Structures are given as structure tokens and as C-alpha cells.
Amino acid sequence: MNTSALVVMLTTLSLVTGLMLYFFYRVLNTPPKPEPDSFLGNDDDLTRQNVAH
Amino acid sequence: MSANKESWGSRVGLILAMAGNAVGLGNFLRFPVQAVQNGGGAFIIPYLVCFLVMGIPLLWIEWSMGRFGGKFGHHSTPFILDTMHKGRFWKYIGVFGIWTNIAVAAYYCYLESWTLSYMMHSAFGSFNGMDQNGVAEFFNHYVNLDASTMGIPYEPIVFFLICLLLNTWILSKGLAGGVERVAKIGMPLLILFGVFLAYKGFTISAGVDGAINDSSVGLNFLWTPDYTKLWSPSVWLAAAGQIFFTLSVGMGTVHCYASYVRGKDDIALNAMSAGWMNEFVEVVLGGAILIPISIGYLGIDRVTELVQFGGLGLGFKTLPYLFLQWGPILGAVAGMMWFGLLFFAGITSSLAMGTPWMGFLQDEFNWKRKSAAWSFGLIVLVLGLPTVIFFNYGVFDEYDYWAGTVSLVVFALFESILFAWVFGMKKGWREITSGADIKVPGIYKFIIKFVTPLLLLWVFIGSLVTPKGGDWGAALSGNWVLDDSSIISKIRNVSLKKDLANAIAAMDTEKIKHLEDTLFFVNASRLLLVGVFVSIALLVYIAYKKRVREGKI
Numbered sequence: 153m154n155t156s157a158l159v160v161m162l163t164t165l166s167l168v169t170g171l172m173l174y175f176f177y178r179v180l181n182t183p184p185k186p187e188p189d190s191f192l193g194n195d196d197d198l199t200r201q202n203v204a205h
Numbered sequence: 206m207s208a209n210k211e212s213w214g215s216r217v218g219l220i221l222a223m224a225g226n227a228v229g230l231g232n233f234l235r236f237p238v239q240a241v242q243n244g245g246g247a248f249i250i251p252y253l254v255c256f257l258v259m260g261i262p263l264l265w266i267e268w269s270m271g272r273f274g275g276k277f278g279h280h281s282t283p284f285i286l287d288t289m290h291k292g293r294f295w296k297y298i299g300v301f302g303i304w305t306n307i308a309v310a311a312y313y314c315y316l317e318s319w320t321l322s323y324m325m326h327s328a329f330g331s332f333n334g335m336d337q338n339g340v341a342e343f344f345n346h347y348v349n350l351d352a353s354t355m356g357i358p359y360e361p362i363v364f365f366l367i368c369l370l371l372n373t374w375i376l377s378k379g380l381a382g383g384v385e386r387v388a389k390i391g392m393p394l395l396i397l398f399g400v401f402l403a404y405k406g407f408t409i410s411a412g413v414d415g416a417i418n419d420s421s422v423g424l425n426f427l428w429t430p431d432y433t434k435l436w437s438p439s440v441w442l443a444a445a446g447q448i449f450f451t452l453s454v455g456m457g458t459v460h461c462y463a464s465y466v467r468g469k470d471d472i473a474l475n476a477m478s479a480g481w482m483n484e485f486v487e488v489v490l491g492g493a494i495l496i497p498i499s500i501g502y503l504g505i506d507r508v509t510e511l512v513q514f515g516g517l518g519l520g521f522k523t524l525p526y527l528f529l530q531w532g533p534i535l536g537a538v539a540g541m542m543w544f545g546l547l548f549f550a551g552i553t554s555s556l557a558m559g560t561p562w563m564g565f566l567q568d569e570f571n572w573k574r575k576s577a578a579w580s581f582g583l584i585v586l587v588l589g590l591p592t593v594i595f596f597n598y599g600v601f602d603e604y605d606y607w608a609g610t611v612s613l614v615v616f617a618l619f620e621s622i623l624f625a626w627v628f629g630m631k632k633g634w635r636e637i638t639s640g641a642d643i644k645v646p647g648i649y650k651f652i653i654k655f656v657t658p659l660l661l662l663w664v665f666i667g668s669l670v671t672p673k674g675g676d677w678g679a680a681l682s683g684n685w686v687l688d689d690s691s692i693i694s695k696i697r698n699v700s701l702k703k704d705l706a707n708a709i710a711a712m713d714t715e716k717i718k719h720l721e722d723t724l725f726f727v728n729a730s731r732l733l734l735v736g737v738f739v740s741i742a743l744l745v746y747i748a749y750k751k752r753v754r755e756g757k758i
Binding site: 153154156157158160161164165167168169171172175176178179180182184185 | 216217220245246247249253421424425427428429430469470471474475477478481482484485488489640642643
């Protein structure tokens with residue numbers, strides 16, 4: 153392969169593979185969030201945007 | 206409250222389903238052809254830039270809109286968009302998020318059924334002993350509904366029905382029990398098959414098994430950068446377009462899947478993980494199969510000729526023949542892997558297309574999951590049959606153009622404006638970062654508010670009034686002649702009418718008849734698509750009135 157094609161290809165493949173693995177690793181190693189309890193799970197401001205408040 | 210009690214079984218399942226939604230046949234058939242046609246290795250620069258400033262923002266926008274709507278019990282875009290602003294008009298923009306999926310599924314399931322059929326033909330050795338023209342003719346006979354080599358009457362219709370039944374059955378099993386399970390099996394297998402074929406693509410040696418070039422020739426062809434192309438708006442437009450198709454943004458499927466995410470759960474990291482997984486499949490695997498193998502056996506000139514007709518021709522008319530150069534056993538295995546990989550890429554996307562319609566019926570009309578799934582199957586069958594029967598009259602391409610191309614840009618443009626400017630960036634940013642397991646870079650506040658909508662607007666205008674031959678220089682200097690591929694020329698059927706005029710001048714009666722029929726079917730399929738859009742909008746209106754009556758609004 154010519155040098156410029158090789159450089160572009162290797163840079164791209166490593167970047168894309170590296171980022172894919174990094175983010176998937178983060179997903180696998182992030183502890184799950186606790187189930188919402190009756191208080192914490194309902195403290196969102198759940199108002200539809202057309203309702204005046 | 207909605208009867209819809211679906212949920213995802215696991216986080217990994219959600220990400221694989223979301224990645225499966227994004228990974229489609231285009232990852233393997235469209236991306237390499239786009240790269241070759243737009244500057245080789247230099248295409249990757251605008252492509253990755255567009256991914257960063259348009260793809261990732263749109264993923265975050267759609268994931269957060271979906272999760273936001275899900276908190277109110279909405280699982281399809283009409284009422285997800287409706288919760289975001291007081292304007293009643295937005296729910297009709299949300300119709301795009303159901304319509305696009307139904308219309309795309311109608312032709313996509315047909316495409317998917319080809320892969321199923323070709324898998325079987327590879328396994329049974331239907332291509333053995335055929336030369337390259339023979340394999341190409343096999344495809345032409347197939348789409349013409351000619352006699353099947355296996356004696357199955359109307360084989361394409363049979364496979365279309367099998368494919369549709371399979372999709373409907375899986376959808377009727379629900380999100381965790383159907384869609385997620387298929388993604389957990391399909392995605393790893395797709396990657397496994399892709400890695401095997403990529404390995405073969407990287408290790409072709411000239412003179413072995415009839416190869417005329419080493420892999421390096423094909424890889425040079427694909428990756429050698431032509432930096433002069435970086436200054437061409439057409440290349441940037443092609444890169445932005447590819448990002449759209451590959452991520453399945455602007456469709457409504459991401460919103461739908463994300464609406465089943467719990468309100469406190471992360472979406473920022475999930476979106477990045479699914480998005481980069483799609484990029485891996487497209488750039489790393491997709492770039493290592495089609496072009497290097499084709500060039501290895503056919504040479505650059507022949508492949509340059511073939512890519513003018515797109516990736517479908519290479520994938521279905523050429524690769525089955527090339528695989529057989531590896532011997533009957535390995536050729537059959539490679540054929541099964543290639544079409545198996547395309548099948549998994551297809552089915553994980555077509556399943557996603559069913560969920561917005563099902564979510565809408567379950568939420569608004571309290572339909573049971575099974576009934577909703579079968580109604581989707583029935584609609585896709587009715588809408589899809591014209592693409593099968595009148596394939597040679599441009600119906601398939603017409604669906605693809607309006608539903609699978611133009612509609613995505615229009616919907617994405619609207620949703621980015623709604624999210625950043627109407628809903629507001631302050632609330633929008635809170636939605637993106639709420640529960641996030643990664644730190645979202647602050648620069649994205651600016652990108653989502655200004656860069657993404659402007660880029661989308663440019664893509665839309667660029668497609669609406671594409672200058673002849675993509676020559677923006679001439680267009681901007683005052684000589685703006687529309688290209689036949691521009692949306693305006695397409696609406697006016699300019700290309701078809703030119704062909705018809707030429708056929709009339711040449712007094713080619715057979716061609717005149719075919720083109721007149723094509724013109725009729727093209728216009729009829731547009732009317733059909735408009736009719737489907739209006740019907741869904743009407744259903745949204747009925748659902749809205751029902752909500753008002755029931756005091757939900």
C-alpha cells in the first residue's frame with residue numbers, strides 16, 4: 153500500500169475501533185443505577201410543555 | 206394511561222438493539238461506494254466531521270426526546286413531539302416518525318428478503334458453475350419474477366412473505382422477548398461474519414484463486430486520499446448524507462427505542478456506544494469487504510464501472526461469483542456469511558421500523574402488542590407488494606428516495622429546531638445530561654444549537670437545488686442549472702421525461718411503452734405515499750381528540 157493510504161487507513165481504523173471499545177467498556181463497567189424509590193423516582197418536573205406552570 | 210408496559214431487558218441489549226437499528230445494508234453496500242466516489246481516503250475526513258457535528262448531536266437529541274416523551278407514556282414521535290411545546294402543530298411533524306418507518310419497511314423488507322433467498326442459494330450451490338454474467342443474470346431474473354432456479358413459483362414474493370412473517374412474529378414477542386433477543390444474537394454474528402470476510406478481503410494475493418490483484422490494490426483505491434475533493438461541497442453533502450443513512454436518525458426509531466429507557470437512566474453514554482459501534486461496522490468492516498475483494502478479482506477499471514450503479518449491484522451480482530473463486534465449500538460458506546451478515550443488518554433495522562407504529566397503536570388506542578404487530582405486517586405487505594411486482598418500473602426507488610432519503614432530512618431539520626430553539630437549549634441540555642454516565646462536552650451546547658440545524662438546512666437546500674454535476678462553483682457564479690438528482694427535478698420527473706423524449710425521437714416503441722408505464726407507476730407510488738401520510742395524520746388527529754375527550758390533555 154502507498155504511505156498516505158496506509159496512514160489514513162490505520163489512523164481511521166484505530167480511532168474508530170478504539171472509541172467503540174472504550175465506550176462499550178464504559179457501558180459494561182458502569183454500575184447500574186438503583187431502582188427508583190417512591191420519593192426519588194418521582195421528583196421530576198413532569199409537566200407537559202403546553203401546560204402553564 | 207397507556208396499555209404499553211414494554212421495557213428493555215438489559216442495558217447491553219438496548220445498545221445492541223440501537224446499534225442494530227443503525228447498522229443496515231448501507232453500512233456494507235453504500236459506504237464503500239460513497240467513499241470511492243468522493244475522494245477515497247479523504248472522504249473519511251468530512252465523514253467523521255459530520256459524525257461529530259451532526260451525527261452525535263442528532264443521536265443525543267433523539268435519545269433525549271425519546272426518553273422525555275417516554276416519561277409521559279408516549280412511544281412514538283407524534284405525541285413525543287407534542288409534549289415538547291404547546292404548539293399543536295408539532296404532533297403532525299411527528300407523523301414523519303411513523304410514516305417514514307412504514308414506507309421504508311415496505312421496500313426494505315423486500316431487500317432483506319433477497320438476502321434470505323441468496324443465503325439459501327449460496328448454501329444449495331445455485332451459483333456453482335456460473336460465470337460473472339450468469340450470476341448477474343440470476344439477479345435480473347430474480348427481480349423480474351422470472352422462473353426460479355429452484356422451482357419455487359414467484360420466489361421473490363415467497364421470500365418477501367417469509368421475511369415479513371418473521372419480522373411480524375418477532376415484533377409480536379415484544380421488546381425484550383423479541384427485538385432485544387434478535388439483536389443479542391444477530392449483532393455478534395454479524396460482527397463475526399464481518400471479521401471473517403474482512404480477513405479474506407485483507408489477504409487476497411494476486412495469482413491465487415484467480416485473483417488478479419493483491420488486497421493492497423483495492424485498499425489503496427479505497428484509502429488513498431484525494432485532498433482536492435475536500436473543497437467540493439458535493440463531497441461534504443455526500444458525507445452528511447451517509448451519516449444520516451448509517452445512523453438511522455431522522456426516522457423516529459431512535460426516539461421510540463429510547464422512550465422505553467427509564468427516566469433516570471443514562472442516554473449520553475448509551476448513544477455514544479451504539480453510535481460508535483455502528484461506525485466500527487461501517488468503516489472497519491464495511492470498508493474491508495466489498496471494494497478490496499471486488500478489485501482483487503476484477504481490477505480497478507471494472508470496479509470503477511460497477512460502482513456507478515451503486516453497491517447493490519456489486520453485493521448481489523458480483524460477490525457471489527467472486528466467493529466461488531475460493532472453491533465450492535469456502536465459496537458457499539462465504540456466500541452464506543455475506544448474505545447472513547446483510548440479513549442480520551437488515552432485520553435488526555426493519556424490526557426497529559415496526560416499533561413506532563406499534564407504540565402509537567398501543568399508547569393511543571390501547572391495542573394489544575400482537576394485534577399491533579400484525580397490523581404492521583399487513584400494512585407493510587400491502588404497501589410493499591408494489592415494490593416487488595413493479596420493481597422495474599421505479600416503485601422501489603421512489604419509496605427509497607422520498608421515504609428513505611428526503612423525509613429523513615426534513616424530519617431531522619424540524620426536530621433539531623424544536624429541540625434547540627423551541628423546547629430550548631437549557632431544558633434540552635438538562636435532558637441530555639440527566640443521568641449521564643459520561644461528561645458531555647460543553648461545546649455541544651453550541652453545536653446542537655447552531656451547527657447541527659445549519660448543517661441540516663444546508664443538506665436540505667443542497668438536495669433541493671443540487672446544481673448540475675455538483676458544480677457549485679458554476680452555480681454560485683450565476684449559472685445555476687439544476688441537476689436531475691435534485692429534489693425539484695425529481696418532483697418534475699425531469700430525468701424520466703428526458704429519457705422518454707429520447708425514446709420518442711428514436712421511435713423505440715418498446716422503450717416508450719416501458720417509460721410511459723414507469724412514469725405512471727412513479728406518480729402512483731407518490732400518491733400512495735402521500736395517502737399513507739395523510740391517513741397517519743388523521744389517526745393522530747383522532748388520537749388527539751380522544752385524549753381531549755378523556756381529559757388527558
